[in-house]
Amino acid sequence: MTSKTILNADLHCHSVVSDGTLSPEALAERAKSNGVELWALTDHDEIGGQRRAAAAAKAHDLRYLSGVEVSVTFAGQTVHIVGLGFDAEDTALQQGLHDTRGGRQQRAMDMSESLAKAGIQGAYVGALKFVGNPELISRTHFARFLVEAGVCRDTNEVFRKYLTEGKPGYVPHRWATLRDAVYWITQASGIAVIAHPGRYKFTPNEEYALFTEFKSHGGQAVEVVTGSHTPHEYLKYAETAKEFDLAASRGSDFHSPDESHTELGTLPFLPDTLTPVWELLADRIQ
Numbered sequence: 509m510t511s512k513t514i515l516n517a518d519l520h521c522h523s524v525v526s527d528g529t530l531s532p533e534a535l536a537e538r539a540k541s542n543g544v545e546l547w548a549l550t551d552h553d554e555i556g557g558q559r560r561a562a563a564a565a566k567a568h569d570l571r572y573l574s575g576v577e578v579s580v581t582f583a584g585q586t587v588h589i590v591g592l593g594f595d596a597e598d599t600a601l602q603q604g605l606h607d608t609r610g611g612r613q614q615r616a617m618d619m620s621e622s623l624a625k626a627g628i629q630g631a632y633v634g635a636l637k638f639v640g641n642p643e644l645i646s647r648t649h650f651a652r653f654l655v656e657a658g659v660c661r662d663t664n665e666v667f668r669k670y671l672t673e674g675k676p677g678y679v680p681h682r683w684a685t686l687r688d689a690v691y692w693i694t695q696a697s698g699i700a701v702i703a704h705p706g707r708y709k710f711t712p713n714e715e716y717a718l719f720t721e722f723k724s725h726g727g728q729a730v731e732v733v734t735g736s737h738t739p740h741e742y743l744k745y746a747e748t749a750k751e752f753d754l755a756a757s758r759g760s761d762f763h764s765p766d767e768s769h770t771e772l773g774t775l776p777f778l779p780d781t782l783t784p785v786w787e788l789l790a791d792r793i794q
């Protein structure tokens with residue numbers, strides 16, 4: 509018997525509908541040719557690409573789950589909550605995501621002002637050239653502009669020098685609450701997943717609080733194997749999944765052929781001691 513964890517599922521990636529550089533159709537084609545067997549497009553705070561992604565997956569005979577990655581503020585930091593297998597027509601989810609996107613415009617203008625003070629002019633207009641969805645201007649679009657303008661060699665350098673806390677282009681922002689994000693997803697019949705826990709800079713107590721509160725709100729899964737984790741973190745968060753009785757997810761977090769170090773569908777399988785999130789979503793697969 510093969511383990512249920514042995515499946516090339518890629519349940520985390522981004523299209524031009526948020527801060528990726530490929531269309532939902534191009535991502536579906538790329539997933540298929542990389543051997544992905546179950547796919548989800550998880551744009552930031554936005555499900556406007558879901559119909560296109562599902563249709564493209566179907567055309568490639570690729571199994572699909574609806575997806576989103578919601579921006580949350582928890583204990584003073586930004587945390588990402590992935591939603592999978594929800595009803596994309598759900599109006600409460602759509603409204604919650606609409607409200608979450610709402611602050612991005614002002615934040616982008618504030619970032620531009622902040623960068624201007626650091627000697628970089630025209631960043632707002634420059635970033636807009638890279639934006640595929642006017643409601644979803646993100647730090648990634650600023651990073652692409654700063655690379656194009658020759659300020660930095662690559663987007664990683666931009667984040668390191670300009671777009672992270674304490675740096676000249678960083679503007680703090682309050683996103684959705686953990687409770688709301690989990691609620692929007694679960695009331696739309698989806699499953700909430702803590703994205704890339706290894707990326708947050710929490711103390712052990714704060715991380716414990718994140719997992720405990722996430723569970724108490726009805727969250728059911730955590731990303732264990734992701735492009736944002738080291739192999740050591742696969743093991744660490746496999747243990748955390750067991751400790752909190754959470755299912756496990758797997759996703760590359762692919763954004764762009766030029767920028768992403770993890771290609772769609774190329775991560776190791778989930779450890780076979782875990783319950784894969786797709787086992788909880790069998791009836792939601794399109």
Ligand code: AMP
Nearest residue numbers: 527552579645646647648663664667668
């Ligand atoms: P935002 O939602 O506008 O705050 O942008 C967050 C996005 O920026 C993330 O989803 C990543 O795609 C990207 N990002 C964040 N930190 C980094 C980093 N250190 N290097 C490259 N990209 C990053």
Ligand code: MN
Nearest residue numbers: 522527648763
């Ligand atoms: Mn992103």
Ligand code: MN
Nearest residue numbers: 577588703704
């Ligand atoms: Mn994320």
Ligand code: MN
Nearest residue numbers: 520522577761
């Ligand atoms: Mn992501």
